[in-house]
Amino acid sequence: MDRPDTPHTDEPLVAETQMERRSALAIWISRLEGPQTMGRGPVFWATAALVVLAAILYPLFSNPFAVGNSAYFMVWTFMAMGLGVVWGYTGALSFGQTAFFGLAGYAYGVLTINFGAAYGFTWIALAISVALGGLFAMLIGYFMFYGRIKGVFVGIVTLSVTLVLETFMAQTAGPQWRIGEARLNGFNGMSGMPPLTIPWPGDAIVLYPGVGLYYVLLAMVVLCYLGLRMLLNAPFGNVLVAIRENPERAEMLGYDTRAYQMLSFALGGALAGLSGALYTAWGQYITPSSMGLTAAALPIVWVAVGGRRDITATLLGTLAVLFAFQSLTVYGSQYALIVMGALLLFTVLLTPDGLIATAMRWLGRTFGGAKR
Amino acid sequence: MTEILSVSKLNKKFGGVTVANDIDFTLHAGTMHCLIGPNGAGKSTFFRLILGEHAPDSGTILFRGADITRLRSFERIRRGISVKFQVPGIFKALSVRQNLDVAFQHHLHGHNLSSTVKRVVEFTNLEAEVETPAGALSHGQQQWLEIGMAVGVEPTLLLLDEPTAGMSPDETRKTGEMLHDLNQRGITILAVEHDMAFVEQIATQVTVLHFGRIFAEGTIAEIIDHPGVQEIYLGGSDE
Numbered sequence: 109m110d111r112p113d114t115p116h117t118d119e120p121l122v123a124e125t126q127m128e129r130r131s132a133l134a135i136w137i138s139r140l141e142g143p144q145t146m147g148r149g150p151v152f153w154a155t156a157a158l159v160v161l162a163a164i165l166y167p168l169f170s171n172p173f174a175v176g177n178s179a180y181f182m183v184w185t186f187m188a189m190g191l192g193v194v195w196g197y198t199g200a201l202s203f204g205q206t207a208f209f210g211l212a213g214y215a216y217g218v219l220t221i222n223f224g225a226a227y228g229f230t231w232i233a234l235a236i237s238v239a240l241g242g243l244f245a246m247l248i249g250y251f252m253f254y255g256r257i258k259g260v261f262v263g264i265v266t267l268s269v270t271l272v273l274e275t276f277m278a279q280t281a282g283p284q285w286r287i288g289e290a291r292l293n294g295f296n297g298m299s300g301m302p303p304l305t306i307p308w309p310g311d312a313i314v315l316y317p318g319v320g321l322y323y324v325l326l327a328m329v330v331l332c333y334l335g336l337r338m339l340l341n342a343p344f345g346n347v348l349v350a351i352r353e354n355p356e357r358a359e360m361l362g363y364d365t366r367a368y369q370m371l372s373f374a375l376g377g378a379l380a381g382l383s384g385a386l387y388t389a390w391g392q393y394i395t396p397s398s399m400g401l402t403a404a405a406l407p408i409v410w411v412a413v414g415g416r417r418d419i420t421a422t423l424l425g426t427l428a429v430l431f432a433f434q435s436l437t438v439y440g441s442q443y444a445l446i447v448m449g450a451l452l453l454f455t456v457l458l459t460p461d462g463l464i465a466t467a468m469r470w471l472g473r474t475f476g477g478a479k480r
Numbered sequence: 481m482t483e484i485l486s487v488s489k490l491n492k493k494f495g496g497v498t499v500a501n502d503i504d505f506t507l508h509a510g511t512m513h514c515l516i517g518p519n520g521a522g523k524s525t526f527f528r529l530i531l532g533e534h535a536p537d538s539g540t541i542l543f544r545g546a547d548i549t550r551l552r553s554f555e556r557i558r559r560g561i562s563v564k565f566q567v568p569g570i571f572k573a574l575s576v577r578q579n580l581d582v583a584f585q586h587h588l589h590g591h592n593l594s595s596t597v598k599r600v601v602e603f604t605n606l607e608a609e610v611e612t613p614a615g616a617l618s619h620g621q622q623q624w625l626e627i628g629m630a631v632g633v634e635p636t637l638l639l640l641d642e643p644t645a646g647m648s649p650d651e652t653r654k655t656g657e658m659l660h661d662l663n664q665r666g667i668t669i670l671a672v673e674h675d676m677a678f679v680e681q682i683a684t685q686v687t688v689l690h691f692g693r694i695f696a697e698g699t700i701a702e703i704i705d706h707p708g709v710q711e712i713y714l715g716g717s718d719e
Binding site (some may be wrong): 135343349350357358359360361362363364 | 531533552553554557558562563565569570571572573574575577578581582583585586589590596599600603629631632633665
């Protein structure tokens with residue numbers, strides 16, 4: 109190599125700490141772009157704004173069923189983005205995000221059946237359910253990561269947790285299985301809980317599947333997506349990626365890798381919980397099969413096909429795969445799950461970074477401005 | 481001279497194999513000290529015991545006077561120990577800048593972080609590779625990057641496990657200059673090394689390990705002239 113000799117100066121290598129002049133808000137906003145997320149510059153953000161604008165206008169040009177259906181798709185994206193954080197960014201393949209989905213879904217049902225929807229309580233129930241999903245994930249994550257479980261064993265443990273929960277909930281058919289007014293109802297599941305309700309002078313706004321719920325969920329998806337971009341481009345996200353790439357080195361830089369893995373897992377659990385509680389509010393039912401093997405496998409397909417290592421690819425891929433899966437199921441094909449399996453195989457073998465992520469990278473290289 | 485690292489009666493066995501056998505070792509602040517010895521002598525294991533990757537069966541490790549024997553690795557790092565591994569321990573999918581960001585962001589932010597990264601990039605001769613994925617760097621550059629990352633935690637003691645392994649003679653010479661520079665900036669250096677020319681270039685003191693024991697200690701001249709060291713490690717004498 110043709111290199112100049114190492115320069116020696118008396119200047120310290122590590123800069124003296126000086127006061128940061130930018131406000132905290134400016135720092136966080138600057139993290140909308142960064143090394144851990146694809147897409148930057150005016151072209152990317154103009155495209156993103158157009159997509160959101162199209163989503164806002166969509167109900168004006170569509171029928172209520174299709175809008176409600178789109179809301180259903182958006183319900184699942186939180187769990188997918190959470191799995192993206194845990195698997196794609198931190199490198200821990202969780203096969204059991206549905207455990208936190210189901211727990212939060214049942215929690216929302218139990219709380220709202222017992223306390224009703226008045227005074228905005230459904231939103232409090234939603235928040236409590238999400239917190240429960242996150243705390244349960246933190247507990248499981250504590251035992252896994254502080255117990256030095258890693259690699260494929262994380263998948264085995266998490267799959268076991270969701271299957272145990274499914275089995276447990278499936279045997280709660282008897283009348284003794286009730287929490288207050290809420291019957292757990294075994295394999296048939298729990299129903300009759302109120303949808304999300306916005307208190308309003310005169311008459312409360314009940315968010316049945318339709319245009320109102322669609323807009324609320326769209327706002328939540330956009331906020332969650334932007335929030336995750338900022339978090340993943342913050343020092344916290346950098347450490348998660350470092351742990352994925354080389355956990356030993358990350359620890360030898362002074363990071364408690366177990367704590368970071370646990371927090372990432374808790375975040376993924378909270379987001380899965382958000383999906384679970386929203387799903388229960390959307391359909392006004394929740395069943396143990398939502399924590400079963402098939403349900404547990406599908407988020408992995410969504411995230412892998414879209415691209416697990418980029419939150420934008422995860423979000424877009426999830427929406428695309430959900431749409432394709434439902435179209436296959438509704439319009440005749442009995443083999444939707446087999447197609448999903450084939451799609452997963454195709455992705456793993458040919459585009460291991462995910463179809464959407466690969467396409468985004470190609471677009472970035474071709475047109476510039478949209479690459480990481 | 482102040483003792484920065486003091487190891488006493490350190491023992492470690494893996495199954496029936498003794499890899500650290502009653503090791504007593506003292507490292508003085510400001511020195512550049514090399515550990516040498518035949519393969520399997522226990523040099524890398526000794527590093528891993530200091531770093532907390534292995535727990536000793538018995539013995540104590542004091543760092544700057546404090547007992548760190550039972551601390552976890554990241555806690556030892558936060559107290560001022562840093563390491564460069566034998567196989568480059570970098571984040572290969574991340575760029576050089578991202579590697580350094582992760583190393584320094586623990587205590588630096590914003591302008592302080594970017595100016596420090598710039599200085600370390602210059603120090604490690606990686607200006608032209610700032611945005612290059614670390615996995616695409618040459619082996620020598622990967623070693624330099626890891627040295628740069630190791631400096632990021634503001635260590636008072638830097639452990640280097642074969643810092644010149646796989647390097648060209650030119651890269652080895654530059655690495656020696658880099659380590660002298662770091663030492664002049666106040667960092668004590670303890671290196672495991674096989675290349676005796678490099679040991680001569682950097683070391684003020686040398687310790688020879690053999691079968692998990694301290695076999696000899698002294699200046700480089702004393703070690704080279706030591707008949708026992710010549711016998712077990714330096715190729716023996718014809719006499």
